[in-house]
Amino acid sequence: xxxxxxxxxxxxxxxxxxxxxxxxxxxxxxxxxxxxxxxxxxxxxxxxxxxxxxxxxxxxxxxxxxxxxx
Numbered sequence: 001x002x003x004x005x006x007x008x009x010x011x012x013x014x015x016x017x018x019x020x021x022x023x024x025x026x027x028x029x030x031x032x033x034x035x036x037x038x039x040x041x042x043x044x045x046x047x048x049x050x051x052x053x054x055x056x057x058x059x060x061x062x063x064x065x066x067x068x069x070x
Contacts, residue, residue: 020046029069032060042068 025042030051032038038060040053049060 022050025068025070030060030065031067031069032064033066034064 022043022045025044027040028042029037029039030042030049038051038053038058040051043050043052047062049062049065051058051060
């Protein structure tokens with residue numbers, strides 16, 4: 001009599017993406033690779049920046065930023 005071997009259940013690993021907390025940088029001037037400059041309240045979040053100018057928010061990808069004036 002052979003023992004009954006039940007299959008081992010597969011354990012799926014849940015990949016938890018760690019979301020970064022937004023970093024408030026304050027009033028800064030950023031220069032974009034296209035040559036334009038923007039001044040406003042800057043927030044860094046993952047791979048992008050959010051700049052608030054006169055109450056309007058604009059999302060800028062990190063790859064489009066040439067420099068940030070601190």
